[in-house]
Amino acid sequence: MTTSTTALPASAVLPANLARQLKRAERRKRLFSISLTMPLLVFLVVIFLVPIAALLMRAVENPEVANTLGRTGEALAQWDRTTTPPDAAYAALAADLAAIQEQSDAGALARRLNSEVSGARSLVMGTYRALPFDPALTPAQVHQRLLEVDARWDDITYWQAIAKNSKRWTPDYLLASVDLQRDAQGHISRVPDDSAAFGRILLRTFEISAVVTLFCLLLGYPLAYWLSTLTERQANMCMILVLVPFWTSILVRVAAWIVLLQTNGLVNRALMGTGLTDEPVALLFNRLGVVIAMVHILLPFMILPLYSVMKSVPPTYLRAAVSLGSSPLAAFFKVYVPQTYPGMGAGGLLVFILSIGYYVTPALLGGADDQMLSYYIAQYTNVNVNWGMACALGAVLLFTTLVLYGIYRRVVKSELSLG
Amino acid sequence: MKLKPIVAAAAVVASFASFAQTQITVVNFGGANGNAQKKAYFEPYEKTTGNKIVGVEYNGEQAKIKAMVESKNVTWDVVEVESPDVARGCDEGLFEKMDYSKIGAKSDFTPAAVHECGIGTFVWSTVMAFNADKIKTAPVTWADFWDTKKFPGKRGMRKGARYNLEFALMADGVAVQDVYKVLATKNGAERAFKKMTELKSNIQWWEAGAQPPQFLVAGDVALTTVYNGRIDAAQREGKNLQITWTGGIYDLDYWVMPKGGKNRDAALKYISMASSAAEQSEYAKLISYGPTNTKALAKLDAKTLGLLPTSAANSKTALQFNVGFWADQGEALEKRFAAWAAQ
Numbered sequence A: 001m002t003t004s005t006t007a008l009p010a011s012a013v014l015p016a017n018l019a020r021q022l023k024r025a026e027r028r029k030r031l032f033s034i035s036l037t038m039p040l041l042v043f044l045v046v047i048f049l050v051p052i053a054a055l056l057m058r059a060v061e062n063p064e065v066a067n068t069l070g071r072t073g074e075a076l077a078q079w080d081r082t083t084t085p086p087d088a089a090y091a092a093l094a095a096d097l098a099a100i101q102e103q104s105d106a107g108a109l110a111r112r113l114n115s116e117v118s119g120a121r122s123l124v125m126g127t128y129r130a131l132p133f134d135p136a137l138t139p140a141q142v143h144q145r146l147l148e149v150d151a152r153w154d155d156i157t158y159w160q161a162i163a164k165n166s167k168r169w170t171p172d173y174l175l176a177s178v179d180l181q182r183d184a185q186g187h188i189s190r191v192p193d194d195s196a197a198f199g200r201i202l203l204r205t206f207e208i209s210a211v212v213t214l215f216c217l218l219l220g221y222p223l224a225y226w227l228s229t230l231t232e233r234q235a236n237m238c239m240i241l242v243l244v245p246f247w248t249s250i251l252v253r254v255a256a257w258i259v260l261l262q263t264n265g266l267v268n269r270a271l272m273g274t275g276l277t278d279e280p281v282a283l284l285f286n287r288l289g290v291v292i293a294m295v296h297i298l299l300p301f302m303i304l305p306l307y308s309v310m311k312s313v314p315p316t317y318l319r320a321a322v323s324l325g326s327s328p329l330a331a332f333f334k335v336y337v338p339q340t341y342p343g344m345g346a347g348g349l350l351v352f353i354l355s356i357g358y359y360v361t362p363a364l365l366g367g368a369d370d371q372m373l374s375y376y377i378a379q380y381t382n383v384n385v386n387w388g389m390a391c392a393l394g395a396v397l398l399f400t401t402l403v404l405y406g407i408y409r410r411v412v413k414s415e416l417s418l419g
Numbered sequence B: 001m002k003l004k005p006i007v008a009a010a011a012v013v014a015s016f017a018s019f020a021q022t023q024i025t026v027v028n029f030g031g032a033n034g035n036a037q038k039k040a041y042f043e044p045y046e047k048t049t050g051n052k053i054v055g056v057e058y059n060g061e062q063a064k065i066k067a068m069v070e071s072k073n074v075t076w077d078v079v080e081v082e083s084p085d086v087a088r089g090c091d092e093g094l095f096e097k098m099d100y101s102k103i104g105a106k107s108d109f110t111p112a113a114v115h116e117c118g119i120g121t122f123v124w125s126t127v128m129a130f131n132a133d134k135i136k137t138a139p140v141t142w143a144d145f146w147d148t149k150k151f152p153g154k155r156g157m158r159k160g161a162r163y164n165l166e167f168a169l170m171a172d173g174v175a176v177q178d179v180y181k182v183l184a185t186k187n188g189a190e191r192a193f194k195k196m197t198e199l200k201s202n203i204q205w206w207e208a209g210a211q212p213p214q215f216l217v218a219g220d221v222a223l224t225t226v227y228n229g230r231i232d233a234a235q236r237e238g239k240n241l242q243i244t245w246t247g248g249i250y251d252l253d254y255w256v257m258p259k260g261g262k263n264r265d266a267a268l269k270y271i272s273m274a275s276s277a278a279e280q281s282e283y284a285k286l287i288s289y290g291p292t293n294t295k296a297l298a299k300l301d302a303k304t305l306g307l308l309p310t311s312a313a314n315s316k317t318a319l320q321f322n323v324g325f326w327a328d329q330g331e332a333l334e335k336r337f338a339a340w341a342a343q
Helices: A003-005 A014-060 A063-068 A070-075 A089-099 A103-116 A120-130 A139-151 A156-164 A170-178 A198-229 A232-244 A250-259 A266-273 A287-311 A316-323 A326-338 A342-354 A358-366 A373-383 A387-412 B003-019 B031-049 B061-072 B083-091 B143-148 B164-173 B176-183 B184-202 B209-217 B228-236 B263-276 B279-288 B302-307 B323-342
Strands: A180-183 A186-190 B022-027 B052-055 B079-083 B118-131 B156-158 B203-206 B223-227 B240-258
Touching: A063 A070, A070 A089, A070 A156, A070 B263, A089 A120, A089 A139, A103 A156, A103 B083, A103 B323, A120 A139, A120 A156, A120 B083, A120 B323, A170 A180, A170 A316, A170 A387, A186 A232, A198 A232, A198 A287, A198 A342, A198 A373, A198 B323, A232 A287, A232 B003, A250 A266, A250 A287, A250 A358, A287 A342, A287 A358, A316 A326, A316 B031, A326 A342, A326 B176, A342 A387, A358 A373, A373 A387, A373 B061, B022 B031, B022 B263, B031 B052, B031 B228, B031 B263, B031 B279, B061 B083, B079 B083, B079 B263, B083 B240, B083 B323, B118 B209, B118 B228, B118 B279, B143 B164, B143 B184, B156 B209, B164 B176, B164 B184, B164 B240, B176 B184, B176 B323, B184 B203, B184 B323, B203 B209, B209 B223, B209 B228, B209 B240, B223 B228, B228 B240, B263 B279
Parallel strands: B022 B052, B022 B079, B156 B203, B156 B223
Antiparallel strands: A180 A186, B079 B240, B118 B223, B118 B240
């Protein structure tokens, strides 16, 4: 080597040159691979991460009052929040409301305050339409005029709502989504029992999801086991039977379940025909109907990971255990089942996480007390148009999903494997 | 002779103009009502103006309108909305102001139909209904609806607080004119939910307007609350479903124009046609929802009139839905309903 380098002076430059070329080639390769993954990366950021960030922002954002009632907020800063506010606050409020250019901002303010205190919508909009007052009025006179427009302006609950929401950020939506509230003094307490809904709804969401996951496992495990013992040709045929419903639209399947489960439907007629019951059983518009349809829809998500894990378990272990004197049943549970834990974990987690976000199936097949958290997210988005609350509930759902995934990682100590 | 080419050119231009026809998107709730609107409003409009209407169905999601207006990409020209939404959307600046000079005299319409941001298009009612093949003596009051001994079987009710709380108070003996006064108090709301609890285990909830007639026909429920037009549609299909009008809650649906729509003139033209006496009376013949144009009533025969929620006999004990009350209290009451259902 050394001789050759001394013999050829020009080649002394070559290794450096080569290294540079190599580096350049590598850089090109890296750029190439980045440019290949770039579209996906951009897509993920734009379609997935940005909306999630926006959702989390909206859950704590509280711009309505801060944008419109700045002077009122300042006038209320020193207020003790238990007595009637000073006349200056009334004057500031009248000035702030009169200064709102766009009616849509007044509407947004009214909606925000109304979700805090029922009745604030008509109070704010009614006052907004009556403004402006004569600028020569003294604060005390403005106070009087406001009371003439609407006597509710002496009710301090509305003022407390304004004072509380004059900050640009608020924990209120998130607190409300776990049945907590913040009073005028800023103390956090539980909401009264007759309006504490979300804790129970979250619990119900988990309950339904857990039941669905359990039944998916009980029904999916034997089937996946049986599939794994078939020859490839037979297994493929049967897999098609699993996958065809999986590829059918959820709405179609839900409608089919309505036909099957209704009072005079096929299932009830079969039950009565075989003499199992005398009267039709209520299978629809209750918890039972929701669970039946959800298990059916989610079953493939359990079968597929189970099947892929079971395929990789060599049958020789089971035979070895039996030949060493174990009873077949004990061998199955002690030798075979533990080897399928990753499949059970992956399938169970997948089904559970998919279930907690279910919306259409419970909405169409369930009663008023079978609705899951997503139903209320939709309700707040579409019906109440209270997007802060909808985002807070969405954040709770997202957070619980992440926690569950974290627990799963801890327990199974492996990456989620879907085969 | 010299004029001829100009005339010919003008004719060509005119024919191009008619080729470049305007297309407007009209959004409604679909179903039997959507079909009636298509026949009574869409088709005559397309015929007389040469414009095209693209019909879209939705479920009343105001979020869609809000998103369109906020992103300044409004593709819906005319939308049918329920009364709470016309008031709220107007407050929040989602809708164009109605130009009544292009629609007609305000005095031609029932007072409730005239709104700053929308015009009422029909009156509908949420009423009690039953299957006359199965129940021989008709229920008369909301107390009957709650009486599971006299009328054994399940009760169909809309999933939510709206209407149900009013019915519960009427069943509990509150007079029609006092319902909202009572419901506005803390004790009144308490009383309504307590009354709902009495019936809770017997309720089969419905979500879509098409469900309650199906429940009745299938025998799933003995009595149900329902939108009156749905029973009318079922009757036209030969089902023996009947309405008890006592204590029904009537309300209006409105036409609105989302703010920033690109075909304002064509949209206004559509609204003005759909608000005329002639078209509204055609509509009322197709589905038993009451016209808002009072002149349309004169064009209807006694039989059609008798089916409308606005007829004297049917509206005698009816309650007008209180938009202001629900705009203020709706969110809190719906949340309380969710808590109540979970108990």
